[in-house]
Amino acid sequence: MIVLLPPSESKSNRLRGRPADPTTWSFPDLIPARAEVAAALAAASARPDALEVLGVSAGLADEVARNLLLDSAPATPAAEVYTGVLYDALGLATLDAASLRRARRMLVVVSALHGAVRLGDRITAYRLSAGTDLPGIGRPETWWGRHLSPVLTAHAGAGVVVDCRSGSYLPMWRPSGAVATRWVQVRVPGASHMAKHTRGLVARALVQLPSTPRTVPATATALAETFEVSLREPDRLGRPWVLEVTST
Structure with missing residues (x-):
C-alpha cells in the first residue's frame, strides 16, 4: 500500500545543517526531472x-527568496518541512515506533518541486504550487504527469493506492491499468479545513494498522473501525474507487 499526500502550503526549515543531497532521496529515477524543475524555479525566483x-x-516574498537557497539551505526531513492541518492530524511525533516505520515506508508526498518524496527524505523549504505556470517548465501538474507515472506505477506494485491528494496535485499522477483497479480517492464532505484534517487522520489510521489491507474493500472495512465510511466502485474503467470518510 502507498498513501499519497499533498504537500502543505506552509513549510518550515531547520536553521543549521548540511544542504540537501537529491541523490539520497527516494525515487532516484526522478533526479533529472527534479533538477530541471529546481533550476527553472530558481531562475523564476531571481526575476x-x-x-x-x-x-x-x-x-x-521571504518564501520566494528561499527558492534561491535550494542548494545551500540546511536539509530538513520532509516530515518536518511539511506542516499545517493535514500534517498536524497525522501527528508523526506521537506515533509508536512500528507505526512510524510504516509511515516512512507507505506515505508519499506528491510535490510540485520534487515530484514525489518520502517523509524521511531531507529536502528544503520552497514555494511552488502545482498550478503555477513556471517559465521553461509550464505547470508542474502537467510536467510531473509525464514523469511520475512510470516511477509511481512501479512503486505501487500490487498494493492499494490510497489517494489523499486534492486540487492541482491530482493530475500529477493518475494510476492506470491494473493499478487503477486498486486506486481509491479519499473524499471528505464539508469545508476544506475539515477535509485536510480528516485525510490526515485517515493516513494516521492506516499506518497504525498492524497488517496492511490488500484490497480497496478491505481498506474501507479497516477504516470503518475509526470513521464513518461509504465506498463507491469506479463508474468506468480507469477511474478510482471513492471512499467518503467522516470523522466520528
Missing part, C-alpha cells in the same frame, strides 16, 4: 517580477 510569475502576494 524582478518573481512574485507575479509565481502567483504569490508580497507577503510571501
Whole structure:
C-alpha cells in the first residue's frame, strides 16, 4: 500500500545543517526531472517580477527568496518541512515506533518541486504550487504527469493506492491499468479545513494498522473501525474507487 499526500502550503526549515543531497532521496529515477524543475524555479525566483510569475502576494516574498537557497539551505526531513492541518492530524511525533516505520515506508508526498518524496527524505523549504505556470517548465501538474507515472506505477506494485491528494496535485499522477483497479480517492464532505484534517487522520489510521489491507474493500472495512465510511466502485474503467470518510 502507498498513501499519497499533498504537500502543505506552509513549510518550515531547520536553521543549521548540511544542504540537501537529491541523490539520497527516494525515487532516484526522478533526479533529472527534479533538477530541471529546481533550476527553472530558481531562475523564476531571481526575476524582478518573481512574485507575479509565481502567483504569490508580497507577503510571501521571504518564501520566494528561499527558492534561491535550494542548494545551500540546511536539509530538513520532509516530515518536518511539511506542516499545517493535514500534517498536524497525522501527528508523526506521537506515533509508536512500528507505526512510524510504516509511515516512512507507505506515505508519499506528491510535490510540485520534487515530484514525489518520502517523509524521511531531507529536502528544503520552497514555494511552488502545482498550478503555477513556471517559465521553461509550464505547470508542474502537467510536467510531473509525464514523469511520475512510470516511477509511481512501479512503486505501487500490487498494493492499494490510497489517494489523499486534492486540487492541482491530482493530475500529477493518475494510476492506470491494473493499478487503477486498486486506486481509491479519499473524499471528505464539508469545508476544506475539515477535509485536510480528516485525510490526515485517515493516513494516521492506516499506518497504525498492524497488517496492511490488500484490497480497496478491505481498506474501507479497516477504516470503518475509526470513521464513518461509504465506498463507491469506479463508474468506468480507469477511474478510482471513492471512499467518503467522516470523522466520528
